[in-house]
Amino acid sequence: MRPSREARAGRREPPFGLLLLGLAMAAVLAGTLGLVSERISATAVEGFLSLLDSDPETAWAILTRVRLPRVMLGAMVGASLGLSGAALQGWLRNPLAEPGLIGASGAAALGAVLAFYFGLADWVQFALPVGGVLGALAGLGLLLAMVGRDPSVLTVILAGVAVSAFSGALTQLAINLAPSPYSTLEVITWLMGSLANRSFDHVLLALPLTLVGWGLLAGTGRALDALTVGEDAARSMGVSLTLLRWRIVLGVGLSVGSAVSVTGVVGFVGLVIPHLLRPLVGYVPSRLLPVSALGGAAIVLLADVAVRYLSPGQELKLGVVTALVGAPFFLLLLMDVRRKTQ
Amino acid sequence: MRMMGIAALALAFMISAGTARADAPRRVVSMNLCTDQLVLMLADRERIASVSYLAARPEDSLMAGATNGLVLNHGQIEEVLPLKPELAIAGLYTTRFTAAILRDLGIPVLDLPPARTFDDVRANIRKVAEALGVPARGEDMITAMNARIDRLRGRVARAARPRALIYRAGGYTLGRQTFAGELLALAGYENAAADYGITEWGAVPVEAVLQLKPDALIVGIYRDNAPSLARDVTKHPALAVHAPRVIEVQTRHWSCGTPAALDIVARLIAARGQS
Numbered sequence: 382m383r384p385s386r387e388a389r390a391g392r393r394e395p396p397f398g399l400l401l402l403g404l405a406m407a408a409v410l411a412g413t414l415g416l417v418s419e420r421i422s423a424t425a426v427e428g429f430l431s432l433l434d435s436d437p438e439t440a441w442a443i444l445t446r447v448r449l450p451r452v453m454l455g456a457m458v459g460a461s462l463g464l465s466g467a468a469l470q471g472w473l474r475n476p477l478a479e480p481g482l483i484g485a486s487g488a489a490a491l492g493a494v495l496a497f498y499f500g501l502a503d504w505v506q507f508a509l510p511v512g513g514v515l516g517a518l519a520g521l522g523l524l525l526a527m528v529g530r531d532p533s534v535l536t537v538i539l540a541g542v543a544v545s546a547f548s549g550a551l552t553q554l555a556i557n558l559a560p561s562p563y564s565t566l567e568v569i570t571w572l573m574g575s576l577a578n579r580s581f582d583h584v585l586l587a588l589p590l591t592l593v594g595w596g597l598l599a600g601t602g603r604a605l606d607a608l609t610v611g612e613d614a615a616r617s618m619g620v621s622l623t624l625l626r627w628r629i630v631l632g633v634g635l636s637v638g639s640a641v642s643v644t645g646v647v648g649f650v651g652l653v654i655p656h657l658l659r660p661l662v663g664y665v666p667s668r669l670l671p672v673s674a675l676g677g678a679a680i681v682l683l684a685d686v687a688v689r690y691l692s693p694g695q696e697l698k699l700g701v702v703t704a705l706v707g708a709p710f711f712l713l714l715l716m717d718v719r720r721k722t723q
Numbered sequence: 724m725r726m727m728g729i730a731a732l733a734l735a736f737m738i739s740a741g742t743a744r745a746d747a748p749r750r751v752v753s754m755n756l757c758t759d760q761l762v763l764m765l766a767d768r769e770r771i772a773s774v775s776y777l778a779a780r781p782e783d784s785l786m787a788g789a790t791n792g793l794v795l796n797h798g799q800i801e802e803v804l805p806l807k808p809e810l811a812i813a814g815l816y817t818t819r820f821t822a823a824i825l826r827d828l829g830i831p832v833l834d835l836p837p838a839r840t841f842d843d844v845r846a847n848i849r850k851v852a853e854a855l856g857v858p859a860r861g862e863d864m865i866t867a868m869n870a871r872i873d874r875l876r877g878r879v880a881r882a883a884r885p886r887a888l889i890y891r892a893g894g895y896t897l898g899r900q901t902f903a904g905e906l907l908a909l910a911g912y913e914n915a916a917a918d919y920g921i922t923e924w925g926a927v928p929v930e931a932v933l934q935l936k937p938d939a940l941i942v943g944i945y946r947d948n949a950p951s952l953a954r955d956v957t958k959h960p961a962l963a964v965h966a967p968r969v970i971e972v973q974t975r976h977w978s979c980g981t982p983a984a985l986d987i988v989a990r991l992i993a994a995r996g997q998s
Contacts, residue, residue, distance in 0.1 A: 426919060426931050439933050439964070446961035447930045567893060578894055578929045578956045696928070 394663050404658075404675035408456060411682035415452040416444060418686050450581045455685045456678040457584070457591055458576075458644050461636035463677020464670060466651025468598045471605035471666035472629050475534045476718060479652035480637045482711070483524055483537060484544025485517045486648065489634075489641035490572055491548040492516020494555050496642075506582075510590050513642030518634035520544050525630070534718060574645035574700020576685050587639040594635030595674075597628045602667030609666060647700045649707020650677050656714065743767055747856025748810035748831070754798040754821065755814030756783060757979035758835050761851045762812060763789045764981065765860055772806045782945070783975050785983045800824050810854055838980025839902050841872065841909075847980060868982040872909065875988050879911030885938035885995055887912040888967075891974070892945070894929065894956040898922040903943075903977040906984060910991035912939070929959045939968040939995070943977075970994045 395403075417429050429448075432440040462480060469478040480486050496512025527540040556568050604625045607615035612622060640647075654676040655669055662668035681699070684706075688697040750772040753762040759778035762771060763786045773794040781787040796802040798818035803811065808830055813822045815836040822832050833854045838844045845865050852861025887907060889897045897903040898916040900923050907914055915937040919927055927935070942957045976987040 426934050432934065436934075439936070442961060442964040443930045443933055446964065447928075447933070447959075570893065578959060580959050580961065582960070696926070 394661055397662065397668055400661055400672060401675065404672060404679060408459075408675050408679040408682060411679050411686065412452045412456060414686045415455060415682050416448045418689055446580065447578075450579055450584050451576045451685070452682060453584050454579050454587070454644060455576050455682045457587060458640040458647060459650060459678035459681030460674040461591055461594065461640045461677070462647065462650040462681070463654040463673035463675070464595060464598050465633040465637050466677070467655040467666070467669045467673035468601055468605070468629050469633060469651070470655050471608065471669065472601070472625065473537055474608065475537050476656065476714060477534060477538050477652070477711070479649065480517075480633060481646065481648035482545075482652060483541035484520045484548060485524075485633060485637050486641050486646045487545045487552070488520025488523075488548040489513040489517035489638040490646055491552045491555070492519070492638065493642040494552055494568055498555055498559055506586060510586055510639040510642045513640075514590055514635050514638030516548070517638035517641070518630065520548060521630045521634055523547075525626075534722075570698070571645045572700075573698035574647040574703070575696075575698045576644055577696055579643065583643045587643045590635045590639040594632045594637075594639070597632030598636065599670060601625060601628050601632070602670055605666035605670075609664075645698075645700055647681065648704045649711065650681060650703055652714070653707055653710050654680055656710075742857075743770070744856035748808075748854070750806060750808050751810045751812065751855065752796065752803050752806055752808040753778075753812045754796060754803070754818045755812070755835070757837065757981070758812040758814060758833075758851065759790075760784060760786045760979055760981050760983070761835075761848065762855070764983075765848070765852050765857055765864065766855045767857075770855070772808055773803070782973075783978070785975060785979075785981070785986075804828075812851065812854065837902075839900060840905050841868075841980075843902075844868070844980040844982070844984075848982075864982060868985070871982070871985050875909060875985065875992065878992055879909075882911055882995075884911055884913050886915045886918075886935075887939040887941050887970075888915040888927070888932060888935060888937040889941045889943060890927070890932070890957050891943040892957065894926045895924065896921055896927050897924055902980050902984070906977055906988050907941070907991065910988045911995065912991065929956065929961055932962060933964055936965050937967050939970055941970045941972055941991070943974045944971055945974045968994070 427435065429440060429443065432443070465480045465485075466478070469480065469483065470476060472478075490513070492512040492515050493509055494512075495516070496508045524537070524540050524544050527543065528536050552568075552572070556565050559565055559568065604615065604620045607618045607620045608625075616622065655673045658672050658676050659669055662672055681703075684702050685699055688699055688702055691697055691702075747770065749770050751762060751766055751770055752773045753759045753771075754775050756775055756777040759774040762774065763778065771793060773796045774790055776795040776797055778784045779787050779790040779793075779795050784790075794802075794806065796806075798813075798821050800821045803821060803825065808825070810831050810833065811822065811825050812833045812835060813819075815834045822834065826832050831854075833850060835847055835850060836843070838847050845868075848861045848864055848868075849858070852858050852864070889903055889907065891897075896916045896919075898921045899905075899908065899914050904914050904916075915935045916922070916925070916927065918935055919925075919931055921927070932940075940957075940962065970991065972987060972990070976984055
């Protein structure tokens with residue numbers, strides 16, 4: 382149920398439409414920056430804007446075949462992470478729920494690595510996102526089995542740690558047994574998360590399952606709103622909690638699983654973004670969903686521009702940067718949660 | 724490819740002038756892919772006690788055919804000691820623990836640095852041949868290698884120098900100051916990595932490859948069948964924009980500095996002739 386208009390009028394929050402528009406514009410702006418941003422590291426390589434004058438043909442090829450898929454993928458992954466974070470936090474009524482922290486991302490990475498090293502991905506390309514999705518779903522399933530009917534803040538996080546640790550161990554086992562020593566280095570770098578050197582093949586690979594996931598999550602708004610007043614009240618309002626659980630688990634599994642399978646693990650976006658935006662939508666879960674999707678896209682695109690500026694040449698990995706920013710945020714949040722529960 | 728290894732072996736035996744000195748070590752253990760191949764080329768077969776397991780893998784080694792019947796080791800001290808080696812040969816940066824213990828036990832250990840230039844290759848051949856007690860064979864091998872280098876150099880002396888970029892899984896390239904770079908230069912190519920400021924080793928993003936516009940992309944393939952995520956980069960569709968010639972090369976040919984690496988130079992020269 383939405384808080385009454387009076388209750389919300391007390392806080393200064395921007396009109397919902399304006400907020401959506403602003404975030405969409407931020408995402409488009411970040412995407413445009415991602416398309417044209419300069420990245421000069423060496424003698425014979427020019428920045429994009431000067432290349433536009435001196436060699437428009439190459440500049441065009443770079444724009445359409447390298448930068449555009451990179452930006453599209455960044456927007457997709459960011460939106461998936463923001464949306465999933467918002468949905469999970471609303472459903473578990475837990476401010477610390479996030480695809481990475483509850484182990485879904487790690488399990489998705491395991492699924493993708495397995496699909497790869499058993500050669501399934503050579504056989505059918507689609508095996509990669511399917512592997513990622515199955516991994517994420519398995520991770521979420523394990524989490525739910527451990528949490529049971531007690532989704533308290535700490536239980537969920539502890540179960541998430543267990544799922545992360547287990548899938549991490551299995552991923553390391555897969556790396557350990559990988560057929561080629563180079564794959565060790567390769568998987569480790571891939572796990573750091575990056576949008577570099579991706580093509581439209583990757584976009585097309587991840588898009589279908591991602592869209593299905595988004596569709597499932599987008600439809601949970603009303604039920605999440607009802608849930609804010611408690612499970613029994615929600616049930617009395619005709620919300621099927623079983624249906625909600627399936628929608629969210631499948632939605633997160635599909636969108637996060639396919640995102641991880643093409644970009645590796647980009648952590649903490651699903652934690653930070655819904656948190657920063659929640660006050661701006663008056664703590665209404667249904668409004669937080671679209672806003673977090675746009676915010677996630679904007680922040681991942683910005684971070685991807687940042688990695689190119691921060692260290693040209695030896696490009697920082699996107700996942701490393703989001704974790705460096707996100708982990709301290711997580712600690713602050715944890716202290717906040719502790720203060721409130723004491 | 725196996726045939727090439729056997730050919731290299733046959734060549735090694737042909738140039739095997741002179742017999743081993745009386746005090747030459749009788750049980751030689753090599754623990755590094757690169758030293759393995761030199762030992763297999765230079766030593767009397769009955770004096771080789773063991774080579775590393777990598778030497779027997781056709782996807783890693785040019786001498787895999789020559790390892791039949793030899794004990795294969797993984798560089799573990801438990802495997803090496805029972806062989807009672809009179810000489811152990813190791814790479815300067817590999818199996819350090821085993822090499823240190825062998826040395827403590829008074830077993831002579833030869834550490835061989837990886838070769839980055841043909842001068843390094845000559846020095847390594849000399850060291851191994853000397854340690855094996857067959858210095859004349861080493862000199863013969865060097866003479867044969869020098870003659871082949873001169874012939875290859877003659878083939879490209881007056882030809883134009885196309886620009887090539889070595890491109891490997893993950894988008895990594897090798898610059899002038901690597902053994903692969905040395906082979907590329909001998910085959911008469913300019914190394915385009917230099918234009919990106921890389922002289923040794925580094926990553927080149929796809930968009931930089933588009934700007935560098937190399938005439939040829941030399942794609943290093945480690946194992947044909949081993950799936951590898953990073954291989955995707957070498958197949959990025961944007962790389963076809965300027966339609967560089969793609970020359971696929973098995974990385975085992977340049978991973979070790981031995982005379983057999985010259986086979987790859989001949990291939991690279993032949994590939995440029997097709998343009």
